[in-house]
Amino acid sequence: MAAIDWLSDALLLAGGAFFLAGTVGVVRFPDVYCRLHALAKVDNLGLGLVVLGLALRADSVTAVVKLSLIWLLALFASATVSYLIARRALRRGITPWSAERPAPPERAP
Amino acid sequence: MTIARSPSLRSSRLWLMRAPLFAALWWVLAEGETRAWGVGAATVLAATAASVWLWPPSRAHLSPVGLLAFLAFFALQSLRGGFTVALLALRPRLRLRPGLRVLPLRLPPGAGRVLLADTLSLLPGTVSAGLCDDELHLHVLDQALVDDADLRAAEDRVARLFGLELAHA
Known part of the structure; x- marks a missing residue:
């Protein structure tokens, strides 16, 4: 019993760490495309590990299945939304940020 | 009758x-x-x-073995890439080499292509940015992290999941 609790704690903490890293990514990454990367990874791994950690503490099989369904629906929503945002950005001609061509300064000194 | x-x-x-x-x-x-x-x-x-x-019946049907192989592939790739992307975000000096990549698709049009686009959006390092004609446009977070073999492997797993034949491209 205690071993399962430890494992559950570890998974919840790892999930939280991915949420933190993803949030830092959203703040620090240079353009809309890179930020989408950070978001999709949080939904997949962060929520996935949290759901796994909670499933180990669930009272019933139905609760475990319900948690997995929540994760699956979040994945579908996340994949669809990031696809739509990235496609719209490309079609509007938003050039992806690139290390070789840094964005020009916004104001002249 | x-x-x-x-x-x-x-x-x-x-x-x-x-x-x-x-x-x-x-x-x-x-x-x-x-x-x-x-x-x-x-x-x-x-x-x-x-x-x-x-959702009327379609010819594509899921193969149980293909589903297991797909889930295992998805879990492994997610973990592998997730750590790299998390480290990229947390590194004190942000060093990214993002870019666009075009993948000529071998999958036939339909559910398989949509699932491949969704899968690559969720896997760390790639985000799908458009399906048109027979190509999938991708944005990659770091050019060095993603090679064509990984993308082809994902396409392969999707094809096996639906029992689809890949075209030679």
């Missing part, structure tokens, strides 16, 4: 296959509670009717 009967026969087979799935879903949502089965039965019938109407 047989020709007239076959569409309704197909639709009753669909009902028989899908109604138990929706019943199982109701059981999960109600967390095993049995008192609300009246509402449950009505909901299951309505959900099955909507699904038969909106």
Whole structure:
């Protein structure tokens, strides 16, 4: 019993760490495309590990299945939304940020 | 006679296959509670009717072995790439080499392509940015992290999941 609790704690903490890293990514990454990367990874791994950690503490099989369904629906929503945002950005001609061509300064000194 | 009967026969087979799935879903949502089965039965019938109407049978069908292989691939790739992307975000000096990449698709049009685009969006390092003609446009977070072999491997797993043939490209 205690071993399962430890494992559950570890998974919840790892999930939280991915949420933190993803949030830092959203703040620090240079353009809309890179930020989408950070978001999709949080939904997949962060929520996935949290759901796994909670499933180990669930009272019933139905609760475990319900948690997995929540994760699956979040994945579908996340994949669809990031696809739509990235496609719209490309079609509007938003050039992806690139290390070789840094964005020009916004104001002249 | 047989020709007239076959569409309704197909639709009753669909009902028989899908109604138990929706019943199982109701059981999960109600967390095993049995008192609300009246509402449950009505909901299951309505959900099955909507699904038969909106999602008629298609030729593509899922292979159970392919599904397991796909899930294992997805889990492994997610973990592997997740750590790299998390480290990229947390490194004191941000060093990214993002870019666009075009993948000529070998999958036939349909559900397989959509699933591949969704899978690559969720896997760390790639985000799908458009499906047009026979190409998938991708944005990659770091050019060095993603090679064509990984993308082809994902396409391969999707093809095996649906039992589809890949075109030679």
